[in-house]
Amino acid sequence: MKKSINIILILAALLFAFNGCGKKEENVVKIGAILPLTGEMSSHGQDAKEGIDLAVEIRNNAGGINGKNILVIYEDDRMQPQVGASAFEKLTTVDQVQVVLGGIGSSVALAIAPIAERKSVVFISPTASNPKLTYAGDYIFRNWPSDNFEGGTMAEAAYNKLKLKNIAILYVNNDFGEGLKSIFRKKFEGLGGKIFAEQKYDQGDNDFRTQLLKIKSEKVETVYLPGYYQEISKILRQAREMRINALFLSTSPIEDPKLLKLAGDTAEGIIYTRPSFDPEHPNEEYKKFSSAFKQKYGREPGIAAAQCYDAANIIFFSIEQGGERGEEIQKAMSAVKNFSGVTGTTSFDEYGDVEKKITLFTVMNGEFVPF
Secondary structure (H helix, E strand, C coil), X not given: CHHHHHHHHHHHHHHHHHHHHHHHHHXXXXXXXXXXXXXXXXXXXXXXXXXXXXXXXXXXXXXXXXXXXXXXXXXXXXXXHHHHHHHHHHHXXXXXXXXXXXXXXXXXXXXXXXXXXXXXXXEEECCCCCHHHHHCCCCEEECCCCHHHHHHHHHHHHHHHCCCCXXXXXXXXXXXXXXXXXXXXXXXXXXXXXXXXXXXXXXXXCCCHHHHHHHHHCCCCEEEECCCHHHHHHHHHHHHHCCCCCEEEECHHHCCHHHHHHHHHHHCCCEEEEECCCCCCCCHHHHHHHHHHHXXXXXXXXXXXXXXXXXXXXHHHHHHHHCCCHHHHHHHHHCCCCEEEXXXXXXXXXXXXXXXXXXXXXXXXXXXXXC
């Protein structure tokens, strides 16, 4: 008899715990996030995570979404496409999230996109730029401009503003580098410029002297470097050692304090493209964000933090307006127009792309400043 009573009590406890968990789940809106939290790009991943966490904290303190607290479930992609795809499968199958923020690298975003489209789960990338994402599907969004804009802007600036006529390209061999290289080349040659050399390297490489020697033999005046700060800092140092006196052009991922530390004065004068969002001339939204970020983390936010903060708030807005199911979020996000954020105003076109003005920045006296 005593054994039977114990069994009944255990079953009752389990039933109570199960029901309690169910009620708890009803008061939570789950969102997935896939970022490079470890590996070479972890500094960008941590910056991105802090931007998301701040957005969640502020929103939850204000009552959450329709009275429900927001819970972000993080997965680490290590900036590897297959790892990112597996993380997405886990978030959507085990955690059953209906919207995922992440894929800050184009290769990871492109690996996730077809799975998201097949599962009707909304996927928004804060920084992926490869043009292939434009046609990835109805459930794919990004609040970072396509390479069509960034690569094209640099090509136009190089030819029309900087009056450059012969250029070499040294790019990272992945979807990000390939996308920018192709767009830049097409636009620059279309304007009348010449590409005298085209070399590539793998992410994680340390020695670029073979590629630089081929570029040096062409006696070009400028080298375009689509890539990340880790490799570009080494390229700049090795180019200096080889006495390559060229102007270097690059892209937004180099804007990291670690570039200045690793490259030293060899980074001086490099010109790069980035969305027109400028922390030195902030809007009111950015001032509030920056103040809250510094108070929470004790440092200035980076581009990834600002982009992810906006992407998170766009998700909150879309869930609030549409609902929590994937198709409801997709419908509401597709209708987003003139959303005021810290990086400016966001509107999505019919492909889930955002059009934002691209501007030129440079390194001067050891600082990133408008060109």
